[in-house]
Amino acid sequence: MPNSRHDGNNSHDSRTRALVVGGGKIGTAIASLLAATPDYEVTVLDRSERALRWAEGLGVHPVQGDTSDTALLERLAGSNDMVLSAVPFPLTTSVAHAARKAGTHYFDLTEDRDSAQAVAAMAKDAPAVLMPQCGLAPGFVSVAAAALTRAFDELRSVCLRVGALPEFPTNALKYNLTWSTEGLINEYCNPCQAIVDGELAEVPPLADLEAFCLDGVAYEAFTTSGGLGTLGESLLGRVETLNYKTVRYPGHCEIMKLLLRELRLARRRDVLKEVLESAIPVTDQDVVVVFVSASGTRDGVLTQESFARKVYATDLGGRRLSAIQLTTAAGICAMADLVREEKLPTSGLLRQEECPLEEFLANRFGSLYLRGKEVSTR
Numbered sequence: 333m334p335n336s337r338h339d340g341n342n343s344h345d346s347r348t349r350a351l352v353v354g355g356g357k358i359g360t361a362i363a364s365l366l367a368a369t370p371d372y373e374v375t376v377l378d379r380s381e382r383a384l385r386w387a388e389g390l391g392v393h394p395v396q397g398d399t400s401d402t403a404l405l406e407r408l409a410g411s412n413d414m415v416l417s418a419v420p421f422p423l424t425t426s427v428a429h430a431a432r433k434a435g436t437h438y439f440d441l442t443e444d445r446d447s448a449q450a451v452a453a454m455a456k457d458a459p460a461v462l463m464p465q466c467g468l469a470p471g472f473v474s475v476a477a478a479a480l481t482r483a484f485d486e487l488r489s490v491c492l493r494v495g496a497l498p499e500f501p502t503n504a505l506k507y508n509l510t511w512s513t514e515g516l517i518n519e520y521c522n523p524c525q526a527i528v529d530g531e532l533a534e535v536p537p538l539a540d541l542e543a544f545c546l547d548g549v550a551y552e553a554f555t556t557s558g559g560l561g562t563l564g565e566s567l568l569g570r571v572e573t574l575n576y577k578t579v580r581y582p583g584h585c586e587i588m589k590l591l592l593r594e595l596r597l598a599r600r601r602d603v604l605k606e607v608l609e610s611a612i613p614v615t616d617q618d619v620v621v622v623f624v625s626a627s628g629t630r631d632g633v634l635t636q637e638s639f640a641r642k643v644y645a646t647d648l649g650g651r652r653l654s655a656i657q658l659t660t661a662a663g664i665c666a667m668a669d670l671v672r673e674e675k676l677p678t679s680g681l682l683r684q685e686e687c688p689l690e691e692f693l694a695n696r697f698g699s700l701y702l703r704g705k706e707v708s709t710r
Contacts, residue, residue, distance in 0.1 A: 347373040348672050351412040351436075353399055353427050355383040357511065358441065358467075359418035361653055361661035365697055367392050368649050371672070377408060399423055405430035412436055414668055420514050425450045428462060435459045437671055437678075439664050441467035443515055443558030445525065452562075455681035463682040466667040467660040468620065469494040469576070470561030471684050472692070472701065476639045477563060477624045479689035483637055484628035487571040492560065493544075493553050493623040495579025496656040498615050499644065505588075506581035508615040510656045513605050519578065520588060521598045522557035525564045527574035532564055535575075538592065541585050542577070546623060546640060547707045553577035554585045562683045571628075579621050616654035619644050623707075640707035648700075658700055666698035 348371060352363045355378030366372040367390055375393040378384050384394035397404045399419050409415050409430040414437035417427040421444035428451045431438035437460045442448055448464040455462040465471060473492050481487055498508040509516075523534040539555045559576040567574055591597050597604040625638040645654045653661070667687065670676045675691055692698040 347371055348414065349373045349375070349412040350668070351408050351415045352376045352418060353405070353415060353423075354378060354418035354420075355380065355386075355394075356418060357654070357657055358660050360386055361657040362416055362418055362665060363387070363392050364390060364649065364651055364653075365661055365665045366668075369696070375408065375412065377404070400426060402426060402430065406433055409434040409436045414439065414672070416664055416668060417441065418664075420512060421447050421518065424448075424464070428454055428464070431460070432458060432462065437461045437463075437668070439463045439466055439668050441465070441471070441660060441664055443470060444518060445522070445558060448561070452681050458680050461671050461676075461678055461680065461682045463667055463671075463684070465558075465561040466684050467663045468496075468622075468656070469559040470563075471663040471667075472659065472698075473559065473576075473622060473624060474561050474563045474683075474685040475687050475689050475692050476622065477626065478566070478685035480624060480626040480637050480639060481567065481570070481628075484626065484630050484635070487567070487626065487628040488634070489573035489628075490563075490567065490571055490626045491573075491624070492563075492576040493579050493621070494559060494576075495551070495553075495621045496659075497579070497581065497619055497621065499617045499619050501581055503612065505584050505612065507584055507612065508618070509608065509612050510615065510618045510654055511660070513609055514601075516608075517601050517604055519556040519558055520592060521601065524555045524557045524576070525560050526555070526576070527564055527568060527571055530569070530572050532568055538585055538589055540575070540577070543582065546621065547642065550582055551579050551621070552582045552585055553579050561685070563685055566683060566685050579623070616645050616652060616657075618655045620655040620659045641701065642707055643701060643703065646703060658703075662697045662700040666692055666695045669695055669697055 350372050352359050355376050363374050363376050367374045377395045387394040415431040417440035421442045424442045424447040432454045451464040473494050496510045526535050541554045556578040620643045623640045627636040643655050
């Protein structure tokens with residue numbers, strides 16, 4: 333997808349012009365991955381001059397400006413071939429609207445269901461792709477889950493489990509902040525979508541606690557909002573049970589229930605954000621755990637298939653990326669790159685589960701998941 337849509341001084345340049353909105357931890361990782369290839373000309377928009385300093389020497393064009401400025405977003409979207417949104421979920425629809433108005437491909441990472449549905453509504457008759465929720469979870473986990481479902485004649489259950497965890501937990505929560513605190517709180521407080529007895533349903537967060545071991549490590553998992561993406565709609569009518577749970581070390585869920593319910597901080601999310609960010613350190617020594625299982629009949633036999641992988645923080649191109657940065661940025665970059673190469677549809681709404689797993693992992697960005705550790709589930 334060259335720059336044929338845009339005229340100007342760089343019309344001879346065959347690179348794809350990519351606008352990354354948001355210069356935080358994930359936005360910088362996205363921009364770094366794209367800019368490290370010869371195929372992208374990358375611009376990053378952020379309101380903070382400090383946040384943009386990293387762009388020096390990386391071949392990334394920094395633009396200091398308000399990421400909620402509609403006119404600025406529309407102008408920048410109109411001079412780029414694709415927009416990759418890495419802003420907090422309340423800004424998602426504004427960025428998507430600017431891309432839709434400009435006829436520019438759009439990708440985001442939002443875990444917020446309302447935002448994702450608003451983007452999906454914009455995609456009707458869109459001349460370019462609008463693809464919400466294409467990071468890790470929602471995102472890659474649905475790619476892996478959809479691949480498993482194709483192995484069955486009839487599906488019974490599909491279970492998705494994902495966690496971004498400290499490699500070396502030291503506090504009572506056994507947790508460190510590794511990404512957006514607002515997004516974390518949103519997941520812990522909002523209703524969760526699932527398929528129960530063949531019907532779409534809403535289930536409460538921090539519920540249905542389970543314990544399991546993977547690769548000799550004990551974990552717990554419980555319902556959280558957003559990680560299912562659009563998979564529920566895609567599998568409705570095909571599966572009896574579908575659910576998504578966040579993975580943590582044992583004991584985390586009960587402490588969060590104390591904070592959110594008994595101390596009623598779910599009603600005071602600003603206070604909860606302040607408490608978490610003042611008490612829980614950030615770390616880039618993390619591990620992302622992905623575990624997906626599906627069961628059903630194949631050739632008349634009830635069978636289960638699973639996919640499990642651990643991805644660790646790594647040094648890439650001279651830059652340290654935490655596991656959550658790597659997996660989230662790799663997810664959105666792979667989807668954008670596959671659209672660029674026309675290996676995925678290039679207009680309208682694109683759901684993450686429409687991407688074949690083999691195409692994702694063969695992509696130069698998606699293959700970063702292969703740097704992790706494949707975990708045997710047999």
